[in-house]
Amino acid sequence: MSVEPRGERLRIVVLGASGFLGSSMARHLADQGHEVIAYWRQPKPDIANLPNVTSLVGDLRDTWVLGRAFQGADIVYHFASSTYPSRFYFDPGSEYSEALQPLLVMMETARQHQVRKIVFPSSGGTVYANIETPRTEDSPADPRSPYAVFKLAAEQLLHHAARQGHFSVDVFRLGNPYGLGQRARPGQGVVPHWLDALHKREPIVIFGDGSAERDYVYIDDVCRMMTISCCDIDQSGTYNVGTGVPTSLRKLASLLQELTRDELRIEYVQNRISDIASIALCPDRILSRMPGFAFTPLRQGLRKTLEQHGLRCGE
Numbered sequence: 001m002s003v004e005p006r007g008e009r010l011r012i013v014v015l016g017a018s019g020f021l022g023s024s025m026a027r028h029l030a031d032q033g034h035e036v037i038a039y040w041r042q043p044k045p046d047i048a049n050l051p052n053v054t055s056l057v058g059d060l061r062d063t064w065v066l067g068r069a070f071q072g073a074d075i076v077y078h079f080a081s082s083t084y085p086s087r088f089y090f091d092p093g094s095e096y097s098e099a100l101q102p103l104l105v106m107m108e109t110a111r112q113h114q115v116r117k118i119v120f121p122s123s124g125g126t127v128y129a130n131i132e133t134p135r136t137e138d139s140p141a142d143p144r145s146p147y148a149v150f151k152l153a154a155e156q157l158l159h160h161a162a163r164q165g166h167f168s169v170d171v172f173r174l175g176n177p178y179g180l181g182q183r184a185r186p187g188q189g190v191v192p193h194w195l196d197a198l199h200k201r202e203p204i205v206i207f208g209d210g211s212a213e214r215d216y217v218y219i220d221d222v223c224r225m226m227t228i229s230c231c232d233i234d235q236s237g238t239y240n241v242g243t244g245v246p247t248s249l250r251k252l253a254s255l256l257q258e259l260t261r262d263e264l265r266i267e268y269v270q271n272r273i274s275d276i277a278s279i280a281l282c283p284d285r286i287l288s289r290m291p292g293f294a295f296t297p298l299r300q301g302l303r304k305t306l307e308q309h310g311l312r313c314g315e
Contacts, residue, residue, distance in 0.1 A: 016080030124173030175242030179219030242281025
């Protein structure tokens with residue numbers, strides 16, 4: 001059994017607690033015994049009714065409600081976002097405003113209420129330069145899309161605030177999380193899009209020739225790794241959250257076909273200019289904080305996800 005960091009019971013605000021990452025993290029933190037404030041625009045009953053969870057409805061720009069949530073909070077996990085990668089290309093001005101303004105409001109509100117730490121999920125799949133994998137946290141950055149530029153800018157704004165002594169900051173550069181509760185959103189997450197296609201008996205779409213490699217990490221592993229923020233609260237850090245193992249789209253499709261024992265129909269479309277050929281994230285820094293941690297194998301994680309989505313598995 002892997003070792004997971006544990007500490008004192010904390011008051012933790014999860015912004016965007018109805019989304020894939022937010023709801024998963026809120027559930028995990030509540031299960032760990034922390035006091036969780038689920039902050040959202042639309043409550044999610046299966047999270048709101050959990051022990052240790054309090055629901056608070058509000059918008060990130062509503063400083064009065066946000067201040068209520070932050071009162072006495074030790075940590076804020078910032079998963080709230082109404083942006084997604086592909087939309088930055090169509091209306092970048094609005095997207096940057098939608099992304100950066102709430103972040104700055106949140107940071108100032110956290111400072112005023114003496115929140116000790118902010119946790120921010122960045123994008124390990126987009127912020128790094130197109131170099132050989134696996135990337136470490138010290139690998140050069142070269143954001144190739146407006147979405148990646150925002151993620152890197154948000155990292156720098158948060159770290160600047162930490163250097164000013166406002167709060168500590170943990171940045172987690174995520175690979176490609178997948179699992180139960182992930183919705184098919186434009187430009188995000190190949191797994192939910194493919195599962196949606198399987199449900200509808202439609203072809204799965206592959207950009208390029210299928211050789212593009214990504215680092216797929218099961219959502220339970222993501223949550224377990226992000227709990228290190230609950231220890232050493234006053235310390236800041238940047239961590240990769242990935243397995244270090246690149247998996248091609250062709251290999252991913254092959255695994256799905258083996259698990260479902262169903263012939264997949266594949267539609268190949270032109271590659272996107274922002275796509276990087278191969279991404280894998282070296283997890284050594286975060287694993288040094290979690291002795292004995294073991295990743296969920298991709299086949300096992302996909303099988304769990306398929307079963308949770310009601311798709312039959314042949315194994």
